[in-house]
Amino acid sequence: MGDEYAAVKRGKLILKGDKPKAKKRKHKKKEKSEGSKIDEEAIKHGGWWKVEKIEDITGSVSLEFGNNCYISALDNGLFTLGAPHDDGDGPAPEEIFTAFPAGENKFALKSGYGKYLGVTKEGIVIGRSDAVGPMEQWEPVFQDGKTAIQSSLSKFMSVNPEDDSVIAQSLQAGPQEFCSIRSNKTKEVNKAVLPEEEEGNLAEVEVNYVKKFQKFQDKRLRLNDGGVSELKRAKVDGTLHETLLDRRSKMKADRYCK
Structure with missing residues (x-):
């Protein structure tokens, strides 16, 4: 790994008699929530x-060895091993398999x-069975960001560099495997992380937030003058929660934000 370097900030030299200027507040761009990041x-x-x-x-799954x-x-x-694809292209039909669970931490591919x-006893990967038996069960191994696929004979799948055939002959997983x-x-979104007050349409969401944090000295519900369009943009940008906080902070009746 390369050396790590620590950045050192150097302050500006202030001469005698100079008045230090007030620091300007920099408004950092709010980062998008993890769920909205583009893969x-x-x-x-x-x-x-x-x-x-x-x-x-x-x-539907595909097995990529090398790049694309x-x-x-x-x-x-x-x-x-199929021919390399251009960036932006997915696998061809003959490179797409259907995966099924096949016991604890194992799967089958059709x-x-x-x-x-x-897999044969010689370690040749074949696709000729109409049913899933012990030889048709595969186990994925995920470690340190790397993936390997282990056969029922405890050997890892790889591509033969001599003829591009698919084999499972190595007891250890290395770069070839x-x-x-x-x-x-479509990836499933974990709904459990969504706060109760953020459920419903955007107009209801803001009312829920105001009800949660606002004091009601005069028994009236105060909403921010900004329209729902601002909330729609924030939701697309992944900054809905921060925008609701900003809008609440502008309301004098808010008990937490001033």
Whole structure:
């Protein structure tokens, strides 16, 4: 790893008799919430994002070895490494498999030819089975941001550099065995992190926030003069919570923000 450098700030020299100028407040751009960040890596792969947990290995998946190269099914029941794709392109139809859960921390893969991927005793990956048996079960291994796929014989899937055939012959996972399992299904949003007061349409959301934090000396509900359009923009930008706080801070009746 490269050396880490610490940045040192140097203050401006103040001469005798000079009055220090008041510091200008810099308004930092509010960062977007994690859920609204754009997955640039997925865009590079045509919207196919990298799977990092066993629960996401369901439905349509592809197996990427190297950069933008995917395992491709052949009509003879064997597999090969497909040609590289351009940035922004996803896998071809023959490079897309259907994944199913197959026991604890294991999954099965069906090719576009309707056959399940298995492995021979010699370590050749084949797709000729109509059902899932022990040889058709695969286990993903996720460690330090890397992914490898282990066969039922405890050997890891890789691509033979001599003929681009797909094999599972190594007992250890190294660079040749590292891959990316990719999915194009919509990621599920964890609704549990949404505060109760943020449920409903945007007009209701602001009323909920005001009710939660505002004092009612004169029993009247005070809302910010800004329209809902400002809240709509904030929601798209991922800054809804911060915008609601800003709007509350402008209301004198707010008990927390002044």
